[in-house]
Amino acid sequence: MKITYPHMGSLSRAMHSLLTGLGLEVVPPPPITQRTINLGVLHSPEFACFPLKINMGNFIESLDAGADTIIMAGGTGPCRFGYYAEVQREILRDLGFDFKMIVLEPPQGQMNLLLDRMKELTANVTWRHVMSELLLTWRKIKAMDSLHARALYIRAREVERGGTTRALDGALARVEAAKSGDEVDGALQRGMAGLNTVDCDHNRVPLRIGLVGEIYMLLEPCANLHLEKTLGEMGVEVERSIHISDWIKEHLVLSSLPLKRKSKIKKAAAPFLNHFVGGHGWESVGETVLYARRGFDGVIHILPFTCTPEIVAQSILPAVSAKHGIPVISFSLDEQSGEAGIITRLEAFLDLLAQRRLSTAGTKTMK
Structure with a gap:
C-alpha cells in the first residue's frame, strides 16, 4: 500500500506523521502549484467548488508519483463535500488510474463505523x-x-x-x-x-479582523491566496474562526457521541439562522456575531464560488453587520480569482476600518 491524501493547511503535516507512524508507505502530495490547480480544473466539473478541484489536482499528481491508495474525509448534510470522494473516484478511474480510496465518514454517533474504516489502514498494527x-x-x-x-x-x-x-x-x-x-x-x-x-x-495597535467561512478555504493558503499572510504583512491582526483541532473535536470526537448539544456559536447565530445549512454556514453567522461582541474592527468571509451553505451565510451577514455594527466583506474564490483584485478590495476595506476606528475614537473623546 502506497498511500496519499489531499492538502489542507497544516493537516497534511499531521497526516504524513500519522501514516508514517503507522508503518505505511506514504506518497505525500506535491506542494500545490498552478499546475496542480490546472490539472484539477481540467478534470473536474466546471461548477464544482474550488476545494474539489484542488483535491483532484493533488490526487492526480500523487497517483502519477506512485500512490495506489487515497485516504479522504467524508461529509454529511447539504454541503457537496459528502459527494467529493464518489465524484473523484469516478473521474480518476475514467482517467485510467488503478487505486483504492478509503473514505473516513463522520461517525454521527457511531464511532464503530469510523473504527471499521481505520482497520483498513491498521491491519498489521496493534x-x-x-x-x-x-x-x-x-x-x-x-x-x-x-x-x-x-x-x-x-x-501584524x-x-x-x-x-x-x-x-x-x-x-x-x-x-x-x-x-x-x-x-x-x-x-x-x-x-x-x-x-x-x-x-x-x-x-503598534493594529486593526483586528476575524476570518470566517468554509473550512478548506480558511485553512489552505493556496486556496485563499495566502490571505492571512497578506493581511499580517499589511499590519492587520487576524484571528481565524476555525482551527484543525476544533474541526476534529467537533466532527470526529463529539459527533461520535449520542449527545444533543448547541454551542455558543450557534446560540449567537440563532436570531439570524437557527438551523443547519451544511458545511460551516451556521458557524460563519455565529462567529461574526461573536467577533462583533469582542470588539473586532471587521470580519472577512471566505467561501468557494458556488458553495451553497456559505452563500446562505453570505445573504444573512449584511443583517448581522447592521444589527451589531461590524463591517463584513465576502470573498468568493475559485481558479479565476486573482491576487491583484483581492488586494485592491482588501486595501479599500482596511481604509474603511481605519477611518471608522478614528471616527469612533473621536466620538468617544467628544463625549
Missing part, C-alpha cells in the same frame, strides 16, 4: 500502537494550531517583513518531526520562543 500514534498526532495538531495563532498575532507587529513566516515554518517542521509527546512539547516551546524573538513594534 490497536495500542494505533491509539498511541493517534494521541501523538493530536498533540501535534494542537501544537501547530497554537503556533499558528501566535504567528497571526506576531506578524513584525518590523522586518517575513520574519514571522520563517519562524513559523521552522517551528511547524520541528513539531512534525517529533517522535514523542515530550518532543512535541519541546518543539512547541522552542517554536513559541522563536516567534517571540521576532523583532516587533509593540506600540
Whole structure:
C-alpha cells in the first residue's frame, strides 16, 4: 500500500506523521502549484467548488508519483463535500488510474463505523500502537494550531517583513518531526520562543479582523491566496474562526457521541439562522456575531464560488453587520480569482476600518 491524501493547511503535516507512524508507505502530495490547480480544473466539473478541484489536482499528481491508495474525509448534510470522494473516484478511474480510496465518514454517533474504516489502514498494527500514534498526532495538531495563532498575532507587529513566516515554518517542521509527546512539547516551546524573538513594534495597535467561512478555504493558503499572510504583512491582526483541532473535536470526537448539544456559536447565530445549512454556514453567522461582541474592527468571509451553505451565510451577514455594527466583506474564490483584485478590495476595506476606528475614537473623546 502506497498511500496519499489531499492538502489542507497544516493537516497534511499531521497526516504524513500519522501514516508514517503507522508503518505505511506514504506518497505525500506535491506542494500545490498552478499546475496542480490546472490539472484539477481540467478534470473536474466546471461548477464544482474550488476545494474539489484542488483535491483532484493533488490526487492526480500523487497517483502519477506512485500512490495506489487515497485516504479522504467524508461529509454529511447539504454541503457537496459528502459527494467529493464518489465524484473523484469516478473521474480518476475514467482517467485510467488503478487505486483504492478509503473514505473516513463522520461517525454521527457511531464511532464503530469510523473504527471499521481505520482497520483498513491498521491491519498489521496493534490497536495500542494505533491509539498511541493517534494521541501523538493530536498533540501535534494542537501544537501547530497554537503556533499558528501566535504567528497571526506576531506578524501584524513584525518590523522586518517575513520574519514571522520563517519562524513559523521552522517551528511547524520541528513539531512534525517529533517522535514523542515530550518532543512535541519541546518543539512547541522552542517554536513559541522563536516567534517571540521576532523583532516587533509593540506600540503598534493594529486593526483586528476575524476570518470566517468554509473550512478548506480558511485553512489552505493556496486556496485563499495566502490571505492571512497578506493581511499580517499589511499590519492587520487576524484571528481565524476555525482551527484543525476544533474541526476534529467537533466532527470526529463529539459527533461520535449520542449527545444533543448547541454551542455558543450557534446560540449567537440563532436570531439570524437557527438551523443547519451544511458545511460551516451556521458557524460563519455565529462567529461574526461573536467577533462583533469582542470588539473586532471587521470580519472577512471566505467561501468557494458556488458553495451553497456559505452563500446562505453570505445573504444573512449584511443583517448581522447592521444589527451589531461590524463591517463584513465576502470573498468568493475559485481558479479565476486573482491576487491583484483581492488586494485592491482588501486595501479599500482596511481604509474603511481605519477611518471608522478614528471616527469612533473621536466620538468617544467628544463625549
